[in-house]
Amino acid sequence: MLKIVSFVRSVSGRQSALFLKKSSSDITQKCFLSKLTKPSSELQKKCDVLIIGGGGFGSSSAYWLKKRAGDSLNVVVIEKDCTYTRASTPLSVGGLRQQFSCPENIQMSLYGAEFFETIQGHLGDCELNFRPNGYLLLASENGASTLLSNSKLQNELGARNEVLTPEKLKLRYPWINTDGIALGCIGIEKEGWFDPWALLMGFKNTARQHGANYVDGEVIEFGFEKKPEGQKMQKAVVKLTNGDVQSIEFGKCVIAAGACSGQVGKLAGMGTGTGLLSTALPVEPRKRFVYVFDCQGENAPGLKTPLTIDTNGTYFRRDGEGGNYLCGKSPDCTCEPPVDDLEVDFRFFEDEIWPTLAHRVKAFESVKVRSSWAGFYEYNTFDENGIIGRHPYYDNVFIATGFSGHGIQQTPAVGRAIAELIIDGKFKTIDLTRLGFDRIINGKPMPEVHIY
Ligand SMILES: Cc1cc2nc3c(=O)[nH]c(=O)nc-3n(C[C@H](O)[C@H](O)[C@H](O)COP(=O)(O)OP(=O)(O)OC[C@H]3O[C@@H](n4cnc5c(N)ncnc54)[C@H](O)[C@@H]3O)c2cc1C
Numbered sequence: 001m002l003k004i005v006s007f008v009r010s011v012s013g014r015q016s017a018l019f020l021k022k023s024s025s026d027i028t029q030k031c032f033l034s035k036l037t038k039p040s041s042e043l044q045k046k047c048d049v050l051i052i053g054g055g056g057f058g059s060s061s062a063y064w065l066k067k068r069a070g071d072s073l074n075v076v077v078i079e080k081d082c083t084y085t086r087a088s089t090p091l092s093v094g095g096l097r098q099q100f101s102c103p104e105n106i107q108m109s110l111y112g113a114e115f116f117e118t119i120q121g122h123l124g125d126c127e128l129n130f131r132p133n134g135y136l137l138l139a140s141e142n143g144a145s146t147l148l149s150n151s152k153l154q155n156e157l158g159a160r161n162e163v164l165t166p167e168k169l170k171l172r173y174p175w176i177n178t179d180g181i182a183l184g185c186i187g188i189e190k191e192g193w194f195d196p197w198a199l200l201m202g203f204k205n206t207a208r209q210h211g212a213n214y215v216d217g218e219v220i221e222f223g224f225e226k227k228p229e230g231q232k233m234q235k236a237v238v239k240l241t242n243g244d245v246q247s248i249e250f251g252k253c254v255i256a257a258g259a260c261s262g263q264v265g266k267l268a269g270m271g272t273g274t275g276l277l278s279t280a281l282p283v284e285p286r287k288r289f290v291y292v293f294d295c296q297g298e299n300a301p302g303l304k305t306p307l308t309i310d311t312n313g314t315y316f317r318r319d320g321e322g323g324n325y326l327c328g329k330s331p332d333c334t335c336e337p338p339v340d341d342l343e344v345d346f347r348f349f350e351d352e353i354w355p356t357l358a359h360r361v362k363a364f365e366s367v368k369v370r371s372s373w374a375g376f377y378e379y380n381t382f383d384e385n386g387i388i389g390r391h392p393y394y395d396n397v398f399i400a401t402g403f404s405g406h407g408i409q410q411t412p413a414v415g416r417a418i419a420e421l422i423i424d425g426k427f428k429t430i431d432l433t434r435l436g437f438d439r440i441i442n443g444k445p446m447p448e449v450h451i452y
Pocket residue numbers: 052053054055056057058078079080081084086087088089090091092093094095096217218219220256257258259260261264288289290374375376377378400401402403404405406407408409410
């Protein structure tokens with residue numbers, strides 16, 4: 001087997017990824033936005049809803065709250081890095097699929113697809129660049145029955161996918177080596193990938209147009225009000241980018257701080273108190289690498305190739321029209337890479353990813369890694385699934401985090417759900433009660449089988 005691998009390491013994986021992935025108009029938009037969001041030197045004293053984190057979940061929540069409540073709700077979003085250098089949202093690969101095992105995830109992603117189809121009605125001139133190529137999930141003998149039952153559930157809930165035998169897979173995808181594959185499932189509609197940066201900017205710009213106030217600063221502490229029944233969270237202390245420290249009182253607060261949500265929870269006493277406060281918000285950063293490789297061979301998977309996920313979680317998809325592909329894989333939980341930086345481990349590609357790619361697609365035997373980046377999953381160590389809903393102790397605190405690698409596609413549904421909880425007092429469209437914090441307190445995991 002011939003293997004030629006060369007790496008182009010840039011100053012930082014993220015930068016290379018951003019500039020490789022984004023067109024110049026995206027970059028212009030980013031610069032324009034940075035000007036719009038000049039660091040605030042003053043923080044208003046009070047607001048109705050304070051959102052901590054202006055990434056995908058925070059900005060979607062701000063959008064839905066302002067769209068529905070207008071001027072009757074004063075919404076402030078605190079974002080510690082308006083360039084989003086380390087945020088998960090712009091570093092994701094922007095995949096949308098319905099191939100999940102948990103009904104709530106299927107429903108949220110179906111809504112994601114509906115939202116994207118009608119995006120102009122929501123976010124105006126937002127160029128998502130959606131590629132409707134579908135997902136192809138491959139299963140070995142061991143995984144075949146799970147794939148079948150999941151496909152049945154997904155179709156019952158409104159997704160459209162088809163289960164294929166190895167023979168049918170080979171007919172449809174001549175580049176595939178079906179060794180070790182018992183079944184494959186291909187999404188026929190409402191699956192593909194999009195530009196996550198465009199979605200984030202769409203939410204943020206529209207939320208601001210509706211009157212949400214974005215402030216550049218970091219929440220570093222909370223203030224509490226003592227009540228006979230316990231303490232209530234009342235204000236946040238914010239370190240602004242000019243170094244000033246100011247505080248803001250809020251009626252309600254949404255924790256949407258991505259991979260830092262566990263830390264923010266700790267500031268609120270989650271995991272350091274007694275009773276309901278003895279349980280931490282179990283969300284922490286986990287580094288994931290994405291590699292961009294080049295393959296020009298005649299037998300390379302073509303432009304319509306779905307995002308393909310192999311039996312061990314290795315995935316690849318096309319990235320544009322120049323013969324580039326993205327790929328990645330989550331490491332084994334015993335070999336998690338350090339999270340103090342966003343450096344890329346190139347050996348991980350060689351040792352863990354390339355052998356699977358080369359086995360599955362002959363044309364990938366000789367590939368060249370052109371670029372790479374790393375990003376953080378906002379990883380829920382309890383059950384790798386989203387945590388959404390009201391905190392059981394603080395009835396004015398709401399949580400939207402922990403989606404562990406499948407969150408960006410669910411931002412439309414989650415932002416809408418947070419707005420329902422705050423405005424209507426309950427979930428009205430998709431019932432997400434089972435994904436609440438209570439399951440962590442009660443020790444009842446809601447695992448999502450299809451996490452990669
Ligand atoms: C490599 C990779 C690939 C992925 N692929 C996919 C995919 O294909 N499909 C999919 O659906 N999802 C994918 N994801 C997951 C997806 O990116 C995340 O689930 C989603 O973007 C999380 O959004 P968020 O708003 O929680 O986090 P973020 O985007 O990280 O936003 C949180 C924000 O909070 C801010 N913040 C943190 N602490 C504070 C504080 N104390 N004060 C103020 N601000 C604070 C941060 O600066 C950050 O901007 C991927 C993720 C990665 C890393």
